[in-house]
Amino acid sequence: MAITVKVVRRPDSDVSYLRASLKGMGLSFKHFLRKKVTMQYPEETSEPEWKISSRWRGTHRMLTDEQGRAKCVACGLCPQICPANCINLVPGEDEEGNRIPLVYEIDEFRCIFCGYCQEVCPEEAIHVGVHFENSEYSRDRFVYDLERLCGQQHPESTLWDPSDPKGE
Amino acid sequence: MTPELLGFLVLSTIKMLVVFGGLLGSVVLVTWMERRQAAFHQDRLGPNRVGPLGLFQPLADGLKNFVKEEVVPYRADKAMFLMAPALMFAPAVLLFAVIPFASPMPVSFDFGWISYDGNLPMVVADIPVGILMILAFSSITVYGIVLAGWASDSKYSFLGGLRSSAQMVSYEVALGLSVVAVLILSGNVTLPEIVAAQQQKLWYVFPLIVGFVLFLVSALAEMNRLPFDLPEAESELVYGYHTEYSGMKFAMFPMGEYIALVTMAALMATLFLGGWDIPFTTWDETEPSILKTLVTLVFFVAKTFFFIFTYIWIRWSLPRFRFDQLMGLGWKVLLPVALGYLMVLAIGIWVLETLGIEQNLLYGGLLFLLNLPFVYLLFWVLDNNRLVTGQHQRKRIEN
Numbered sequence: 001m002a003i004t005v006k007v008v009r010r011p012d013s014d015v016s017y018l019r020a021s022l023k024g025m026g027l028s029f030k031h032f033l034r035k036k037v038t039m040q041y042p043e044e045t046s047e048p049e050w051k052i053s054s055r056w057r058g059t060h061r062m063l064t065d066e067q068g069r070a071k072c073v074a075c076g077l078c079p080q081i082c083p084a085n086c087i088n089l090v091p092g093e094d095e096e097g098n099r100i101p102l103v104y105e106i107d108e109f110r111c112i113f114c115g116y117c118q119e120v121c122p123e124e125a126i127h128v129g130v131h132f133e134n135s136e137y138s139r140d141r142f143v144y145d146l147e148r149l150c151g152q153q154h155p156e157s158t159l160w161d162p163s164d165p166k167g168e
Numbered sequence: 169m170t171p172e173l174l175g176f177l178v179l180s181t182i183k184m185l186v187v188f189g190g191l192l193g194s195v196v197l198v199t200w201m202e203r204r205q206a207a208f209h210q211d212r213l214g215p216n217r218v219g220p221l222g223l224f225q226p227l228a229d230g231l232k233n234f235v236k237e238e239v240v241p242y243r244a245d246k247a248m249f250l251m252a253p254a255l256m257f258a259p260a261v262l263l264f265a266v267i268p269f270a271s272p273m274p275v276s277f278d279f280g281w282i283s284y285d286g287n288l289p290m291v292v293a294d295i296p297v298g299i300l301m302i303l304a305f306s307s308i309t310v311y312g313i314v315l316a317g318w319a320s321d322s323k324y325s326f327l328g329g330l331r332s333s334a335q336m337v338s339y340e341v342a343l344g345l346s347v348v349a350v351l352i353l354s355g356n357v358t359l360p361e362i363v364a365a366q367q368q369k370l371w372y373v374f375p376l377i378v379g380f381v382l383f384l385v386s387a388l389a390e391m392n393r394l395p396f397d398l399p400e401a402e403s404e405l406v407y408g409y410h411t412e413y414s415g416m417k418f419a420m421f422p423m424g425e426y427i428a429l430v431t432m433a434a435l436m437a438t439l440f441l442g443g444w445d446i447p448f449t450t451w452d453e454t455e456p457s458i459l460k461t462l463v464t465l466v467f468f469v470a471k472t473f474f475f476i477f478t479y480i481w482i483r484w485s486l487p488r489f490r491f492d493q494l495m496g497l498g499w500k501v502l503l504p505v506a507l508g509y510l511m512v513l514a515i516g517i518w519v520l521e522t523l524g525i526e527q528n529l530l531y532g533g534l535l536f537l538l539n540l541p542f543v544y545l546l547f548w549v550l551d552n553n554r555l556v557t558g559q560h561q562r563k564r565i566e567n
Contacts (some may be wrong), residue, residue: 007328018551028209028485038213 022060054158057113058131060144061152063124071125074101078117078126083127086110087117104146107132115159127156175284177277183292184265191264195426201473202426202480209484230419238415241321248319253413253420256312259305260427265436266301268360270444270465272456287456289466290444291360298358299351302435303344304546306390308345309428310336313392313399313409316421318411328408331491332392332399338498339389339396342382345506349379349513350439353535361541369528371447373440375535376513378542380440382506384478387436389498393430393479395486433475437468444468501550509542514541 039047062070074091086109092102118127131154136142200215200223207214216222240249272287295301310333317329336537350372351357354365366372373380400408410421437443444464489497516538525531 016547016551018547025481025485028481031211032205032208032481034211036208036213037211159171 030165052130052132053129055160056130056153057115057128057157057159058154059108059129059134059152060111060117060149061127061129061154061158062104062146062149062154063127064150068150069145070101070104071123072104072146073123073125074099074104075122077120077122081116081120083114083116084110084112101146104149106144106149108142108144109139110121113155115157118157119159128159129154129156170340171281171283172285174282176280179288180292183290187264187269187292188261191261191427191430194232194430197223198426198430198476199226199229199422201476202483205477205480206484208457209320209481212327231477233416233419236415238417239412241412243321244461245319245321248315249412250310250417252316252319253417253424254311254312255315256424257420257427258309259312260424260431262305263302263431264434265362266295266298266359267291267431267438268294268363268443269434269468270461273458273461274456289360290461294358294360296358299347299362299439300357305339305349306343306428307336307340309424312421312424316413317399317409319331320409321549322412323505324405324407325409325411328405331405332409335392335396335398335494335498337387338495339386339502342498342502342506343386343390345503345510346379346382346386346508347439349376352510352514352517359438359443363438363445366442367445370532371440371442371445375532376440376539377536378505378509378539378546379513380436381546382502382509383436383439386498386502387432388479388482389494389531391425393425393429395484395489397488398491398494429476429479430472433470433479434472436475437471440476441471443471505542505546505550512538512542 039050042158062072065071074089076089076091079087079089081086086107088103088105089106090103091099094100113128115128121127126149127153131152154168203225204214204216207375214222215225218224218228240246268289268291270290272289274286275288276285277283278285313336314329317327317332320326350362353372353376354362356362356365387395392399398408399405400410410418413421427511446464446467452510513535515533516535520531520534525534535561
């Protein structure tokens, strides 16, 4: 017995080209009149419905204490954990015998913005920041020294917390 | 040389320069319009930085193309490679010569050695063959594309050129046949006469709605625009026949295409929307004046840009055809429909004229009724898995 294949006749509306085309043109005309979603970037940097996530990991900032000194105690954990090896830390002592960083430099070109330095820091001193406008006129301006890191004003990142994955 | 002849020659030269300048200016505007409108269809804004509303963007693009390095491929056929962009560009410009763009302007001056008196027709060349010249010259454009594809010595360009020649030759038939419908109704081939016929009676878009649609579709194929842009097909043929071109020579191809777009839109406005006619008035048909020339020019430009808008709208709505679908549509649908339509239309006009019905609203209404069977045929009979898929594939599915 031969195998018979039943061909189901599809309705005209499913196989029509003209009707589908007219429908598509109607749709694209509706989009023509719709409000545009483009943000005029340099003039507008944020909109009510658009803002950067607070978990955004951008260029670093170093928090300071009340006297304006960096909170860093030069423990050496951040250059140790940094996968891109972009932190240059030379520890030293001040007059009172506290450990301070003599040199603290971050090469933002090498940095992969993983946020491990912020996670590992025992003093909550170094942070990745919610910031993305970093343009400079020369390459060497991208090695941020301690003074520059302390001077940054942008909000620091709230890193992803495994116990609270949705950030609630 | 008599003063009258000299005056005629000088005025004709001025008309040529004005039309050429206007055409190039409108090409600049249309490239901007295409990008902005495409963006608007996609919920974006498009280029709006250079100048007010981004209007100077085409100038920036042009400047970029001028200063770019021009590369001629080592194995290219140099002469043909250089000739192809010109062959694409020149016929497209020439087409506009026979299109009337405004009502005649009364000009009268006499400086002794040069004089002109009378109504200056606002068309560069009012030649007796009219529309035939358009059909002839629009075919030459295919040489530019084929030569560009052949001379580049690149397989993608070659495929693009091949596709283009097949496509343009087959759609020219349907294009010509749909124009014949207009010619039967107007009884004349020169475009100013066609415009005059529509002014006195009614716009041909109503009694010839099927011819209008046929013309629209074949014109899309004729100027290689989506959904029929197989010669370019940037996603499969890396821009087809102009893959190997760069700099200003490359820019000549899109410019030729945009001029063809403007010309086709102007032609549609002339053939089906009454050219520079102002609807519902007879003011523009009486005693010509300079004011009337300007107002009718505005109406002509508005109609032209309405069609340009429609073409761009179609481009950003419909996907590209497959090549066999394209040829199937041209030869198996458009050509038979156009032939049948022409026969029915000719018989209908003959019957109406034998009955002695004037060319008025009743006449137009009866001709419109004649179109309805074809609308039914297109929408409910042909457009049932056949328009795009093709008959042979349908049979294979059913067996």
